[in-house]
Amino acid sequence: MRTALLSFSVLGGALAARPFLNEPDTGFDEYFADLPAGELPPLDKLVGLPDFDAAARRHLPTQNYTYYRNGAGGEWSYRNNLEVYNRYRLRPRTMVDITNIESTLPTTILGHNFSAPFFISPAARGGYGNTDGEKGLVEGAAAGDILYIPAQLASLTIEEIATFKKDDQVTFQQVYLDSNDTATKEVFARAEKSGSKAIVFTVDSAADGNRHRAARYGVGSADSAYTLITWDFYDHLRTLTDLPIVLKGIQTVEDAQKAVEHQVPAIYLSNHGGRQIDGARSPLEVAIEIHEQAPEIFSQLEVYADGGVRYGADVVKLLALGVKAVGLGRPFMYANVYGTEGVKRAIDILKHEIAIDAANAGIADLKKIDPSIVDWTPNWALA
Template sequence: MYSLLLPLYLLGGALAARPFLNEPDTGFDAYFADLPAGELPPLDKIVGLPDFDAAARRHLPVMNYTYYRNGAGGEWSYRNNLEVYNRYSLRPRTMVDITNIESTLQTTILGHNVSAPFFISPCARGEYGNADKEKGLVEGAAAGNILYMPALFASMTIEEIATLKTDDQVTFQQVYLDSNDTATQQIFDRAEKSGAKAVVFTVDSAADGNRHRAARYGVGSADSSYTLITWDLYDHLTTMTDLPIVLKGIQTVEDAQKAVEHGVPAIYLSNHGGRQIDSARSPLEVALEIHRQAPEVFSQLEVYADGGVRYGADVVKLLALGVHAVGVGRPFMYANVYGTAGVEHAIDILKHEIAIDAANAGVGDLKKIDPSIVDWTPNWESA
């Protein structure tokens, strides 16, 4: 037992001693040192997704920023989501033809064509970042031809978001559900009428999130009740709608295998952005567990994952494990501070980074990516 606990003890000590960089130092503060307090940097000077976080932190009222930024407890899971990617080093291959890598970004998500293997994750309260609420997210996703998953607790209603969509735009509606069939049927009917192509059922929020930072400003969880969520409930829900139901919040290989048994079309690995329970593993670590113990899951259903994604290389590592599409949440909420143009810019940045990072790793075709481009032995010193 001691031998098992020692690495965790050492890791905890290392994390406690080492300063945490919410936004890595790439010169942002020095470059914008003369920018008046609260003023947004010019959008064309935003060069990476972490810049949107820095810009929003300087611009938004502290309560609004805190709603997006907060995590559970001491925020170790939030921190781990960001840092875990650097714990696993790339093994770049050379002498590979990578010149057509950009043409391989296109993919399908549950059969729907999209321009890249990432999407805008469900995030509530768009009005905390922009007076136009979710407008920029809807329009930006349409312009970039990527999937958007509106949150049930978005500032705009399901119906209002639907009026902003282009005719061919694909959205999946995120929902919280319980055993109240009447309320559930109303949500399903609204999602179907809005043109949503799938329902994303969040299952990792059975109880309130323990969010200390959020509690200071009164911006805690939007879903705070104890909720009955079981496999029997999922089976029952499938009889109430023709839409495919994606399960969001899967955090173990056992639950991934259960999803296969119950005929779930897609699972979404997520720890709720580190906002529900502290010490929960990152989705990358869950994907690695599935790869090691039940790799067949990746071919039995579609697997999505989010959590701390800030760079193209982060997406590449998740895709290498077998993840089909990657969710990005907070960066798009920060980008939405700039409205539609900000969301479009964030999409363009991430597309470009995925392409060049994959190419520099020796991946010529994202459809043929495999785990061998990453050393999956954790390097704790680089975390």
């Protein structure tokens, strides 16, 4: 037993000492070595979503970049969000006709049609990346025909964001809510008048986020109060609007089951991008827990998830568990540094990656994907 414990200790120490790569080394720095400091690389030379992070890091003022980049505490949850996908390896099947895979990308989210099973997650302060604020996110989502969920604490108001929407564009509205019914009714009315088709209520920030990196630069949590958030409160909120209310920030199978009991139309697995409490599991791990302990949940309501998604294969793994649609926050905030065209380019890159990664895994139809395409035994050596 002592030998086993010693081996585990040594292994754990090795893992702890392993350097963390916020962006993978795919040659970005060498390729753009001659680019003047602060200058954005040509958009058509960016080949993957991590490139947008690297471009934003080089271009933005440190304070602005830090607001998007920071995580809670020692940022272990932020790191885990990025690394967890590589612990679960694909089991590619061969000799499968995958030639129509791109035609299976379109999906529905709460009954609304979109061109792909991913969306732009709510993220605040678009103005830190682009002086036009969220304009590029709205227009890019429209051009790529995907869902955009504006944050309540966006740089632009709900009404200003709505002015950039296409006539038929579907958006949801993210909100923070407390027991002030007057304020809640007001934000619901504004969302409805601006054409939002659903409310996304963030429930994972009942207290301030413990953000050390952000504190150094004065860009900490925008929602810092202690807030009473209960299931009774959710039931009350449903009486204040006719819009469906999605719960964002579900992190356990128990709360997912509670959501079914309370007739929630959709839940959103998220740990707030690793920005609220360090040590929280990744949404992928939560989705695995739900699949193992209560897989029926995926058919009882719609399940969305975000957190650390950077590649098409990441999306494929979440879809394989039963997740309906996958959100991305930071990658699109970094893409928005380029404005509308940057957001559209990021959408196109991810659509292509999902299609080719699914095809190479032997998936003929994304709507018929199942968990067997992944080995769900974690391989910590690949973490």
